[in-house]
Amino acid sequence: MEKTKRTARIAAIILNVCSLLLIGIIFHFYRIFDENISANKKQTAILNEQIAEQDRLTDDLSVSYHEKLDELESYKDFEELVAIEKESYFNEIIDLEQRILEGGTAKKIAYLTFDDGPYRLSERFLDVLDEYDVRATFFYLMKCQETGYEDYSDIYDRVYRRIISSGHTLGNHTASHKFGESGVYQSVDYFIQDLLKNRSFIYDRYGYMTTVMRFPGGSGTSSMAPYIIPRLKEIDYVYVDWNAETGDGKKVMSPETYAANVLNNTEGKDIMVVLMHDYSENTLAALPDIIKGLRKQGYILLPLCDRSVMCH
């Protein structure tokens, strides 16, 4: 009887020791496990914060510029402040381009460009861009009374001013855009003169210096272009072509087709330059879908600057 009691006590002691050991082991492993989990959690939180911060910055890029311009308008040194603001804004865009090229972000850029204006419809294009808070780029000609556009020169004048004050980029597309024997491509000198005529027109009237140009028809359109390109640097111009288009300059198609031409041709284009024309009613009707569709695909819509990788 006495022996059985002792055996039972020893068994109880062994059981207690084993339980303590087991608890100790469980606690030890739990601590290691918990430390790993919190380290992982911390790492994830840091990463999430970095991603959120980058997204905040890039989202700001697309919406804040216009607000800042409005705010600056109340200051005395308006032009100087705008220039500083514009410089830092474009610095951020160039940084974003670099991040995209290095694969450091899932964001993409689309530069919407409108050629050959101003037109009577341009103001309605500007309304749509305002509605969606988009800054774009306009490659314009010299349209004023002196060049035979007296009928709508008041409207054109308003359009030039609105493009500049809204923070869009105004580009030079030559003064006349004429093709043929007496056109812009008749000689290098003639081309440069025509381009400079438009630059002076815009600068003298609106105090805005254009620094980005687009060849009428694109840089591949004339055998004269390779001789013009080296001269562009001398007069502080870079040129830009495009890697997507609605097709509105080629023939009249439905708004749905124009939108699809852009939205179905984005593959492999992390930085996109979209060619459109602001004379087309169908392009105007397609514009909201183009804007919404590109944003859905992760594009931020921004105005071009002369330091963009798309400019040469």
Ligand SMILES: [Zn+2]
């Ligand atoms: Zn053109």
